[in-house]
Amino acid sequence: MNPDFLNRIQSYIPNEMDDFLSSLDRPMYRGLRVNPQKWKKPKLSLKRAPFSENEYYVDEALGNHPYHLAGLFYLQEPSASSAVEILDVQPDDVVLDLCAAPGGKSTQIASKLDTGFLVANEYDSKRARILLSNMERMGIEHMMVLNNDPSQLVTKFARCFDRILVDAPCSGEGMMKKHDEAMDQWSVEHIQFCAKRQKQILESAYQLLKGNGTMVYSTCTYAKEENEDVIQWFLDTYPDMELIDPGVSFGRSGFIKNTIRIFPMDKGEGHFVAKLHKKSGATNRLPVQKSMPIDAITKEFFIEQLGFVPKYHEMQKDKIYVMDHSFIQTKGLHCLRQGIFAGERIKKRFEPAHAFYMNAKWIDTYKNRTNLSLEEIDAFMHGLEIEHPSQKGYIAVCVDGYPFGFGKSDGKHIKNKIPKGLRLLPNSHIKRRCL
Numbered sequence: 548m549n550p551d552f553l554n555r556i557q558s559y560i561p562n563e564m565d566d567f568l569s570s571l572d573r574p575m576y577r578g579l580r581v582n583p584q585k586w587k588k589p590k591l592s593l594k595r596a597p598f599s600e601n602e603y604y605v606d607e608a609l610g611n612h613p614y615h616l617a618g619l620f621y622l623q624e625p626s627a628s629s630a631v632e633i634l635d636v637q638p639d640d641v642v643l644d645l646c647a648a649p650g651g652k653s654t655q656i657a658s659k660l661d662t663g664f665l666v667a668n669e670y671d672s673k674r675a676r677i678l679l680s681n682m683e684r685m686g687i688e689h690m691m692v693l694n695n696d697p698s699q700l701v702t703k704f705a706r707c708f709d710r711i712l713v714d715a716p717c718s719g720e721g722m723m724k725k726h727d728e729a730m731d732q733w734s735v736e737h738i739q740f741c742a743k744r745q746k747q748i749l750e751s752a753y754q755l756l757k758g759n760g761t762m763v764y765s766t767c768t769y770a771k772e773e774n775e776d777v778i779q780w781f782l783d784t785y786p787d788m789e790l791i792d793p794g795v796s797f798g799r800s801g802f803i804k805n806t807i808r809i810f811p812m813d814k815g816e817g818h819f820v821a822k823l824h825k826k827s828g829a830t831n832r833l834p835v836q837k838s839m840p841i842d843a844i845t846k847e848f849f850i851e852q853l854g855f856v857p858k859y860h861e862m863q864k865d866k867i868y869v870m871d872h873s874f875i876q877t878k879g880l881h882c883l884r885q886g887i888f889a890g891e892r893i894k895k896r897f898e899p900a901h902a903f904y905m906n907a908k909w910i911d912t913y914k915n916r917t918n919l920s921l922e923e924i925d926a927f928m929h930g931l932e933i934e935h936p937s938q939k940g941y942i943a944v945c946v947d948g949y950p951f952g953f954g955k956s957d958g959k960h961i962k963n964k965i966p967k968g969l970r971l972l973p974n975s976h977i978k979r980r981c982l
C-alpha cells in the first residue's frame with residue numbers, strides 16, 4: 548500500500564486510521580436503488596442504507612435478476628446515492644447531470660421528476676452509450692442523452708438549469724481496495740490533474756446554472772485537492788455562489804462548513820458532496836422545437852398498443868421518437884437520444900423498438916402483454932423463440948407484470964425481439980433471489 552496515500556488519509560482522520568485500514572480488507576459495500584416509477588410498492592427484506600430514500604444494502608451480484616432487466620432497480624455503491632439526495636430535485640425541475648455515465652445518479656434524478664426534464668451529458672462516447680442503455684432500462688421519458696464536452700453545452704443552454712449535478716471525474720480513492728491495480732497507480736500528480744479538470748467542468752456548470760439555481764458537486768475520492776480545495780477555488784472565482792446546508796444527517800462534516808464527507812466507517816465506500824446556490828443572475832428556458840406530424844400507420848400502432856397517441860413526436864429518417872414533453876433543440880450538440888425511441892417505419896408497417904416497451908410511465912398501459920416463467924425468461928434473454936400461447940402481434944414480455952422487452956406472437960410462439968447487445972451470454976443465466 549502506498550505510504551503517501553496512507554499518510555494523507557491519516558492526516559484527514561487521525562483517530563480512525565485502524566478502522567480505515569481494516570475497511571480496505573473487506574468487500575465493497577454494494578447497494579440496490581429501487582426505481583419508484585416502476586416498482587411502486589416493493590416489500591423488501593433488505594437493510595436500508597442511510598444515504599437516500601430508496602437505497603438498500605445487498606451482498607451479492609444481482610445483474611441477472613429479472614427485476615434488474617425490467618428496470619425495477621439500479622445497482623449502485625450505497626454512498627453514491629447521497630449526491631442526488633442532497634440535490635433535492637423537485638418534480639418540475641429542469642436538471643443537468645454534467646458527468647452522467649454510467650447513469651446511477653441520472654436515473655436517480657429522473658425518478659424524482661414528473662413534468663420536469665433531465666439533460667444527461669457524458670463526455671466519453673462509449674460510456675454515453677452505456678448511459679443511454681441504463682436510461683432505457685429504467686424507462687425514463689423526459690430526458691436527453693448528450694455526448695459533449697461540458698463547455699459545448701454553454702452556447703446552447705446557458706442559464707437554463709434549475710439544478711445541476713457535477714459528479715466529477717476524480718482519482719477515485721473511495722472506490723479502491725487494498726489489492727486493486729488502481730491503488731498501485733495512485734499518485735499526487737494524478738490528483739492534481741483531476742483537480743484542474745474539475746475546475747474546468749465547474750466553470751461550464753456555473754454558466755449553465757440559472758440565477759437562484761442549485762448545484763451539487765461530488766466526487767468519490769478523499770483527496771482534499773479535489774474536494775474542499777476545488778470548492779474554495781470555485782467560491783473565490785464566483786462570488787455570487789455560496790455553499791448551503793446539505794440538510795442531511797448521514798456522513799460527517801468536510802473540512803469546510805456545509806460540505807459532507809463519507810468514509811467507509813460511515814457505511815459507504817466514500818464520497819464528498821457540496822451543495823451550492825447561485826445568489827443572483829438571469830435565467831433562460833431550454834429552446835423547444837415544434838412537434839412533427841406522424842403518419843396513420845404509426846398512430847394506429849400507438850392506439851393498438853397503448854390506447855392513445857403520445858403528445859410530442861420527432862422523426863429522424865424513418866425513426867420515431869415520442870415524449871409527453873416538448874422536444875428540445877439540440878443543433879450543434881451530439882445528442883444520442885431524446886424521449887422514447889418508439890420504433891421505425893419500414894415499408895407499410897411500424898416496427899417497434901425495445902425502448903418503447905420499457906417506459907416507466909406506461910408500465911401498466913401496454914395492452915398486449917404476457918407473463919413469462921423464469922425458464923422462459925432465461926430462454927428469451929438468450930435470444931430464443933419460445934413456445935408460449937398468447938395474443939397475436941407485438942407483445943410486451945413481463946416478469947410478474949413488469950415488462951422487460953417484447954416479442955412478436957403468432958398465437959403459439961413468441962419471436963424474440965430482445966436487442967442483441969442486451970442478450971445474456973451462453974454461460975450466464977437468469978437468477979431470481981429473494982430480495
Ligand SMILES: C[S@@+](CC[C@H](N)C(=O)[O-])C[C@H]1O[C@@H](n2cnc3c(N)ncnc32)[C@H](O)[C@@H]1O
Nearest residue numbers: 646647648649650651652670671674714715716
Ligand atoms: C464519477 S463518473 C460519473 C458517474 C455517474 N454520475 C453515475 O452516477 O453513474 C465521472 C464521469 O465524468 C466523465 N468525464 C471524463 N472527463 C470528463 C470531462 N473532461 N468533462 C466531463 N466529464 C468527464 C467520465 O467519463 C465519467 O463517466
